[in-house]
Amino acid sequence: MGRDLSALFDPTSVAVVGASDDPAKYGHAVASQALRAPGRRPVHLVNRRGGTVLGRAAATGLADIGEPVDLVVIAVPGAGFETAVDDALACGARAIVGITAGFAETGPAGLARQQAIAARVREAGAVLVGPNCLGITDNTTELYLASDRFAPGGIALLSQSGNLALELQLRCAPHGLGFSRFVSLGNQADVTLVDLVEDAARHQPTRAIAVYAEDFGDGRAFAEAAAAAGKPVVLLTAGRGSASARSAQSHTGALTTSADVVAAACRDAGVELVATPREMAVVLAALDGGRRATGHRTAVCTDGGGHGAIAADAAESAGLCVPELGPADQDRLRTLLWAQSAVGNPVDLAGMGEQNPHSYGDTVGALLASDDIDSVLLTGYFGGYSAAKGGLGGPASDSGTMGGGNALAAGELETARQMVSHATATAKPLVVQSMFPEAPSCRTLVDGGIPVFAATEDAARALTAMTAARTAGPAGVCPLPPAAPPLRDSGYHGIRALLSAAGVPFPAAREITDEAGLRAAADEFPGPYVLKALHLLHKSDAGGVALGLPDREALVAAYREMAGRLGAASYSVEAMADPTDGVELIVGVNRDPRFGPVAMAGLGGVLTEALHDVAFSLAPVPAARGERLLTGLRTSALLRGVRGRPAVDVAAAAAAIERITEVAAAHPEIAELEVNPLLVRPDGVLALDARAVLA
Template identity: 80%
Template structure:
């Protein structure tokens, strides 16, 4: 259920407890900001010494104000925080912002204090941001309760770092980026990142939600909220390269890192995952452009348009690195371009003016218009010298002699490009050697993202053309918890999966020669013999394949038992491996995101090849098929060099069943089927392992 945060972002009155005239204290910075809009709502300053603060009378306590206060900011030493919270609740506060530090981040005792405070706040029907946060701001309601000013705009910034928020503000200024809201997340004792994403999704003035998070809390709930937001969410996070805490007793555990988990969650939720503040700024600049919401179906086919071959080639590479495609344009489109350009222009893609811009600056606009009108083009990346003619006239050190005529023509071309773009549902991004030139400012002023770096332009365009999810369609709900697994051994896991419809060869567990021979009578050879209760049985020499008859099976058992001395063995019918491909299907339970599936090439070389894909579990069959076909070796599934195609639909259905089982058993830390044999006539699980948490 969505929480009502109206009192947090649009309170009727505000008090700053710990307001100070001392610039070294945070209570001074917050109080200074709070007084920027005194006409919007009453702003009360509280200092235990009373007197005046920042030229305004300060109350000695909240009670001394003499009237209820809806939102209270607390910036006092740690020892006085709980008492200040109690005073705020007593005076009717419905929202509290806790600046004070020294709670969960300080250790177990601080965590216990924090939980107790949060319980009191919730019991009173109020909400708490923090503690250990740096404040909030909402430009749409003139609420300024953070130390920094944020230029108004459409980006809601939710950050665990104040310095990073400041950097994003500084980087965004040249692109005209502004902010609807800023919230410092702090320790998320009560109001969580999930609550804030959901509230910003409902906030009409917010067009993009930007998040810097180190602790997601409930990562799966964050992914679901982001998927359901109905507007872009951009995530910058830290610690992607370190492995999550896990037992790693299976291939699945060894393959999965926290980076894989976060990336999988973002893919499933449609979140734009970025690696640096610069990349976040680039993506935000693209998504904040007026054309951002057009063409919601998305599409990765882009046209590169240049006035020089070098820039075109570099831009095409950058586009493909960003996940875009730069296909050769069709004959009809090339014909239309020939009608706009001169003979030496290249029209295949990249499209190159080849000097025509100096003869006819309006050729820039004509070419952009033709490309935007092409059905086979989803977006346009214009790169190179555009802006240089006007830069020369504007004294920016660019452009050839000839000056004013070319500059005026280029500026007219910029205005015409803006007109062509207004009539198109497709995005245009520009890379220019002269991004601050008058003509580029015309483009930027109309909402066209302009960058000085080719890779930035390509990344922005990739974000602008990415399809947006309609709700949480790729995050399947977790099933209800099932009866806990009683037997985590090999045959117990097989039975659990088989009961869910996962097919296995016939098998029987044995502990001595007599049971071995009885098992051989249950089904025909050839046989497989496995030593149980060993990690990585193949590596230990605990698997014997293609045993043709009872005699061979008995001989293999005697040799293996003498060498390994295992307490139990499994006798199984040998599967037909011809024309088959071995896959791995695993599920690892992440402490933040819950069950995460890994799907890829299986067998003994799984960890070496590392051709795997990740998704939040459970994984519906349709999504499973996408993961399989997206593997580097995905083409093998459709048959190569005379090999037949395998039954991808059958494999996908089994993947769905395996991941459903894992998701329904929270006591299972890792569940793995390796290999899952997929053949032209179906799929068969050949081995299984579970690790309890």
């Protein structure tokens, strides 16, 4: 059960401290909005000069109101903020919205002030949004405490940017989307993004949660809350392209960026990650109706070959499949269309829509009914017949079998209603791209729950959001294991021992410091041998690894040469693994300051950084998810066997990923842990090298 935010979203009374008649002040905008629903709850305006504000008597302070106030909005200069908070708590406020800026965003001194204020609020049992925020709105309770209006609807918008929130409003409006709530996150001194996601998940009128965040705070907790929300969460964030803070003492550290971490957290949690406000509106429109495809097989329907080809390319680029229709489906379509129509997929009406707009609805209905199709994308001219002045002045102004432009327009409206009926009868998604998205027929589709987009790429992106079968599998963030006793030996053999105890297999090995120890090690297990110089960064690059030494004499010779050249304090003598039919992988874990341990798995060996074929997930990684990470690699064909090579044991590799990431997650003192290479063969896996970097 999350925090009780009822006083924040449905208070019994409200006071605006800093209310003003000056339109240039934020206290004016908030007070004006607060007075939109005076009958819902008492609204008190407070201005230290008293008098009237917006035609109402203003109290000079909260104490002058003479009764408790449930929620207080504070929009005063920074110097008076602490006093206003203390006054709010003294008058019984259970919730405070801090508009005032000048705290953590200004530096250490501001942060200290902010922390002290938040501590006082929590000690009083109240909650604080902000400071440095732009207010809140809850359309479901008629609570209007932000400077702008938000059209009512089912989206809870949690944003660190006011202007982006306004843009999202504008982009959502054509799709008929509105907002249940808006919360400006501000500095999150007390109420956090996680608190708000959890509360929005419990809020029945909210159907989807839209987030713009630059500072996640506890990113892992955000991912956990989003995974548990039970409703769509769509995230827009900035700054993902820069490299995260890291020690760069391993491949894992060198390859992991902020973008990788955020994307992995979103994939694990089932969050739709978007790059722009436009894409966010597209995804929200797609998810609003609740339809989900169970597979990636998409049918493209068009009345023009060009639009069909472009839409098919866009769908495939977005990760969908546009398969050729089977004989039964093609025969069915031939009974609906004329001879020159293409029925393979894309399905091209080839001008029949100009003669009979109902051909659109008939074709879409047949495609939605196909057992071999999971979703349908209609693209092109549809909408042009009912658009003002006959669309582009073409087909709708010509006479045809429907009796001219007016008849074509009427027919198009009828077929729009027909498509709504077809879509309502199935859970399969139907998405439309139209050159005329504002045409009456397209508005009919939108009103019927069918998303319509002006851009082909938007329609394809919408379908990917509506496709439930994802390569990453079911959403969920694995809980961190209990902390293990701190690691005492972070050297190479200490890490080997730690991972071996967890069930990760290694070849036989012994650490030595002189030639006598080397000869003793050679007596413990037969060759061929591997010799490694320890405590070197990237041993292979430094010439600190000798492979395939066939016998004792070759081992001794390699040791003498390496010791003379490198002078390492110690070395490792190991049994040489048989690389025949094997594939080298890398498995690493990097501890992110916001999201905790993040795992990486991919193609390993000495070319790891050059190939950069890796995938990420929050650690620990269950074996089933680890297997999906591996099979989703660009080079996954190597694991299945190519050019006569046998398939390797991916299940064993996935089990090793689970064990390695579990160890790293259980040791918070480990900043980076890496096994590279992890040799996976047809008969199992062997970890051939490992290293750790302590925090």
